[in-house]
Amino acid sequence: MALEKEEYVEQTYFFRVLRERISQGLSTQEIMESLDQEILSTTKLPMAIGFLRSELKHSGNLSGGFERLGHYFSAFQAHVMRSAENDRMKFSIHHALSCLEKEALYRSGNPTQSGLFIYQFEVLSRNRLGYEDGLNAISKDNFYWKEWREFIADARNQLAVVDFADLLYLRSDWYVIEQRRKDPAYDPSLSPLFGEKEGKIAGANRNRDPLYLFAALQRQLGYPEVPRYVEKSQEQALLTVLQSKVRDLEGRIRLLEQETKGHVDLAEFAKPQLLRDDNED
Numbered sequence: 001m002a003l004e005k006e007e008y009v010e011q012t013y014f015f016r017v018l019r020e021r022i023s024q025g026l027s028t029q030e031i032m033e034s035l036d037q038e039i040l041s042t043t044k045l046p047m048a049i050g051f052l053r054s055e056l057k058h059s060g061n062l063s064g065g066f067e068r069l070g071h072y073f074s075a076f077q078a079h080v081m082r083s084a085e086n087d088r089m090k091f092s093i094h095h096a097l098s099c100l101e102k103e104a105l106y107r108s109g110n111p112t113q114s115g116l117f118i119y120q121f122e123v124l125s126r127n128r129l130g131y132e133d134g135l136n137a138i139s140k141d142n143f144y145w146k147e148w149r150e151f152i153a154d155a156r157n158q159l160a161v162v163d164f165a166d167l168l169y170l171r172s173d174w175y176v177i178e179q180r181r182k183d184p185a186y187d188p189s190l191s192p193l194f195g196e197k198e199g200k201i202a203g204a205n206r207n208r209d210p211l212y213l214f215a216a217l218q219r220q221l222g223y224p225e226v227p228r229y230v231e232k233s234q235e236q237a238l239l240t241v242l243q244s245k246v247r248d249l250e251g252r253i254r255l256l257e258q259e260t261k262g263h264v265d266l267a268e269f270a271k272p273q274l275l276r277d278d279n280e281d
Contacts, residue, residue: 174198
């Protein structure tokens with residue numbers, strides 16, 4: 001279901017603070033211990049963070065919690081987090097959170113279906129997150145109308161033979177206008193999803209790198225810009241890893257001390273329960 005705008009405002013803050021504190025060398029577990037106290041209590045996000053914290057203790061990752069909270073976090077958000085936690089992919093948690101922060105910020109304003117889709121697709125494209133799984137995740141978002149979800153799902157197959165700019169151009173108002181200049185009786189078999197301006201820009205970028213198309217849409221129509229990955233120096237990256245490992249070791253030492261004293265609280269390691277949807281009985 002679609003969330004209220006205040007939820008996306010708080011999600012923006014959540015993703016930004018989590019990213020900033022991880023960059024400072026704090027462990028994710030340590031950050032999550034108190035972050036829910038900073039979130040507006042009238043939203044569902046504090047409960048979601050509480051569940052994510054429990055899931056993190058149980059499984060060691062956040063993406064599983066995103067997936068299990070499918071009525072709150074979108075499948076696309078879960079896909080981005082899962083990609084960041086995949087050691088085989090060169091996609092850092094810092095950059096993933098930047099992408100999710102920007103998406104939540106866009107949703108908190110006046111998002112359009114075309115603007116959100118282009119942003120999400122560019123995230124997949126720039127970071128090589130996989131079109132098959134990525135587009136499948138995007139197509140499950142209830143923010144999109146049925147025709148949009150069908151278009152996104154079908155794009156998974158068409159991208160192998162059709163340029164992305166062509167997909168936009170052929171489903172735009174501008175394409176219909178051009179065809180009716182040739183044949184006034186032209187009636188498209190599929191209704192346009194993109195406007196006249198989007199169609200013009202897509203038509204001008206056919207057979208070109210899709211990154212030029214994204215940049216033109218951002219310049220001309222104010223589409224949201226995907227955060228660029230800025231590679232840290234080797235020394236900075238090593239320092240961040242070492243700081244994180246030190247904090248993890250400190251946590252383990254505290255646990256051993258508790259075990260020695262016989263005061264280990266096993267309840268915090270119990271398997272978490274799903275956050276209930278308000279619509280459930």
